[in-house]
Amino acid sequence: MNKIIAAFDGLKPFDSTSAYAVYLSKLLKSHLTGVFLDDKSYTSYKIYDLVFDQGVSEKKLHILKENDNTKRRTSANEFYKICRENKLAFNIHHDENTAVSELIHESTFADLLVINKATSFNHHDEKYPSRFLQDVLSHSNCPVFLTPNNFNDFQKVIFLFDGKPSSVYALKMFAYLMAPHINVPVEVISVKPMDENTHLPENKLLKELMKRHFSNIIFTVLKGLPEVEIIKHLQNESLSFVTVIGAYRRSMMSRWFKSSMADALVNAFEMPLFIAHNK
């Protein structure tokens, strides 16, 4: 039995996070932990809202705080109800310290982290990926299942392979957690520069490994710029899919996330991403 954690911002919960978390828990026969990050320094109101003619209103502060608490309680209750309805083994953690560090700590003791791509712990709308999310993705100690805003079960697995250790690591993690429970087609996509041949990098070794874990695999080699070609290729995909990518250590992570693949995928498709990195 695995342990999946689903991370929530109690003030701005996303329905798709709980939908995916429940779906994955059932699929993988897992225990589900709802992690409610009730970061005390993060509120739904701004300091400016408290100010009026004669200074700061204690009463108003009290009301606003109560509002926030109610909102947080309501979101946790909703999650509780959904889990009960689906007869899951579950529990709820309320973590009151800084959201990022609490979540990274929780991730050490979990097999999978489910989180929405728009989670930001911020008042204003931050464009994806928020600073919070970048921190979580680059430091998480378990694979991350990054959910879109709408729920779709996945009918296909797309595995992006660049020959680097981290992409193989992501594949292994996906295989260990998911492969025994799913029976869907898998497509391995590699992109090579224009002037190179269309051989799959590490062809023999990769196939030897892949075939142990998945039965229905196709290998695709594209040519050109990864960000462009992969998106173009996936636009023709009729099935809903989950993309497996390996992100690397911090520096690489920022590269991935600056102009990169994961970004391009999240922006182009309303599909989940499975991200794992080994450092």
Next chain:
Amino acid sequence: MKKILLAFDGIHFSDAAFDFANKLNAMNPILLTGVFLPQISYANLWSYADGMSTPNFLPLLEDDDMEVIEKNVKKFEALCVKNHIEYRTHKDLNDLALPELKKESRFADLLIIGEEKFYENMGSGNPNNYLKEAIQNIECPIIVVPEKYNFPSINIIAYDGSESSVFAIKQFVYLLPELTKNPTLLTYANRDEDAVIPNEKYIEELASRHFTDLTVSKLDIDSRKYFSTWIADRKSSILIAGSFGRTSFSQFFKKSFLMEVISEHQLPIFISHK
């Protein structure tokens, strides 16, 4: 189904390592890839210069050795056929051993190494430098099997609160779910009597999902004795440990009482590091 590597250096063949793989195959079929590496390896060429650990001379791969290697390959293949194990052989004899093993390990789920046999002629000390270096650079979890061992029926987890030790636990349960039903002892070793198990609630929450028969215990200063007796009663254990960053890693190997226990009691050890 898992892809498991069995690494042999040049002329040595570890029966224990093969036996371990064979027992795993009996529980759940595996693909066993025999990796035959050259006996010589300019060990530190690929990473950093370390004059002290380089042997004074490097034996060359001679024709006699080639024959022995061929014999080992034949032996491996015959044993696989006899035990109904699906197998492949990779002979990477022309490259440096460790970089080749690193690449092989990237595309494998697990690597099994026979402890004494692995580069046995390359230096003494237990465990030897080659093993240490291999462990630091390999990209999948490793099981080190001593030549005389019993197949494990008990899991002992060395938990020190670090991310790496939790990582090792997770890797173990993903790779060897067959062993998670065995009695499992999660130990936290600390000489300070007042120390508490770090993140006890969390580690219990995680570990009890995966291990059906779990005991959590703290070993304090007297526990060396206790641990030894405990192990002596349960000879057939496997130790699960995260291997750490380079500094603490060497500490782990030099000073750790667990290492003493391993060499004394000849336990197989499962090592995984991030």
